[in-house]
Amino acid sequence: MKxxxxxxxxxxxxxxxxxxxxxxxxxxxxxxxxxxxLNDEEIDKLTAYVKKHRITHLMSTHLIYNxxxxxxxxGIKYVSVIWDAPYLKMYTPFGRLDNCWFSVFDKLDYERFQxxxxxxxxxxxxxVNKYDILKWNVKRKMSGKYFNDICFxxxxxxxxxxxDNLSKMPEQMQQYFTxxxxxxxxxxxGENRVYGQxxxxxxxxxxxxxxxxxxxxxxDVEDVRYFEVQYLIRKIAxxxxxxxxxxxxxxxxxxxxxxxxxxxxxxxxxxxxxxxxPGEASTIIFAGSKINLNxxxxxxxxxxxxxxxxxxxxxGFALTNYCAETAELFEEDKEIVMFRTPEELVEKAEYYxxxxxxxxxxxxxGYRKVMxxxxxxxxxxxxxxxxxxxx
Numbered sequence: 001m002k003x004x005x006x007x008x009x010x011x012x013x014x015x016x017x018x019x020x021x022x023x024x025x026x027x028x029x030x031x032x033x034x035x036x037x038l039n040d041e042e043i044d045k046l047t048a049y050v051k052k053h054r055i056t057h058l059m060s061t062h063l064i065y066n067x068x069x070x071x072x073x074x075g076i077k078y079v080s081v082i083w084d085a086p087y088l089k090m091y092t093p094f095g096r097l098d099n100c101w102f103s104v105f106d107k108l109d110y111e112r113f114q115x116x117x118x119x120x121x122x123x124x125x126x127x128v129n130k131y132d133i134l135k136w137n138v139k140r141k142m143s144g145k146y147f148n149d150i151c152f153x154x155x156x157x158x159x160x161x162x163x164d165n166l167s168k169m170p171e172q173m174q175q176y177f178t179x180x181x182x183x184x185x186x187x188x189x190g191e192n193r194v195y196g197q198x199x200x201x202x203x204x205x206x207x208x209x210x211x212x213x214x215x216x217x218x219x220d221v222e223d224v225r226y227f228e229v230q231y232l233i234r235k236i237a238x239x240x241x242x243x244x245x246x247x248x249x250x251x252x253x254x255x256x257x258x259x260x261x262x263x264x265x266x267x268x269x270x271x272x273x274x275x276x277x278p279g280e281a282s283t284i285i286f287a288g289s290k291i292n293l294n295x296x297x298x299x300x301x302x303x304x305x306x307x308x309x310x311x312x313x314x315x316g317f318a319l320t321n322y323c324a325e326t327a328e329l330f331e332e333d334k335e336i337v338m339f340r341t342p343e344e345l346v347e348k349a350e351y352y353x354x355x356x357x358x359x360x361x362x363x364x365x366g367y368r369k370v371m372x373x374x375x376x377x378x379x380x381x382x383x384x385x386x387x388x389x390x391x
Contacts, residue, residue, distance in 0.1 A: 004055040008035045008064045014129040018376040033064045046070040068094040085109045085300045086229055091220040101387050106303030107325050122386055126306045128313035130375040136280045139315030142287035149253040151289035156260040162235035185240050188321035188340045194232055194298050198224050233299040245270050286316035294320035312366035317359050335366040
């Protein structure tokens, strides 16, 4: 077996590094591929490389169309590790190719893909690179040393399709979507209150009053589903994250590491910090924060985000919105702490900021669980065995 790993949006080397640790022969393709653009010239180059170097498997994170076509043309398998949810790109001809194999982290997405006839899909939680974590030794170096009380690494999604395209709709229509936002936001009990709330008549009305509005749905999903994913999910995240950070900052010191454009009046009491790239720097931030906050996108219904794995893999304490799948992976209040309402979030933040021993015991237990169960070497071993076993 000889694997060619191809980079797209992510240039992280965790997967090829861990594949080599497992004994696989891995080349790294020198040309980055754009995730959603078909390019005949790039496909020809990739196909030629596969033939010249006798590649048996192509691999990437996310579904990259050029790779799927090149694998199909050369008669080899393409293995894709999906980090995002909901992942609509699977509902294209490329997701349905019989030589494409997908690892997905959201159980509900996985169940939908199986039901909708995606040929090869496997559920796997996301993972961390244990070799980097052990090499950096951040957990030991940072033990008991904190420079943040409450920390959030992420984005505000201030640039979203709803604000860009629908913010000037008639007031009556604005009120309709405001009611959806009010019903869905700040409820973290595992129930999705977004999907199914936008009937087709609403889309027809938007097109009527805004002739310039184009949905651009290229996927094999209903327009209303596409609209709810693309236009509503990130707007709700924008609302939730701004309000939640402000509520916490009224009582506690809060640091926000981000590349979002933050207006001064949006987060007046929050300490705005520069963005931090995933890797050793983010590991130091997570380990050096008493509480690391996670607020998942509503679109991640049945999966545990990478942020949680990275926090726990750093030896940090994670305070996250409730998710049933996360509660299966980690023991609540023993390895991770969850909240279901803003009131519970504030209450638990207040408690764990002053109960150092309990907080650190939970962080240590979460670290052990991740390092024992959710590492790339374990995940990729399982994934490649599945790819080779299935025909």
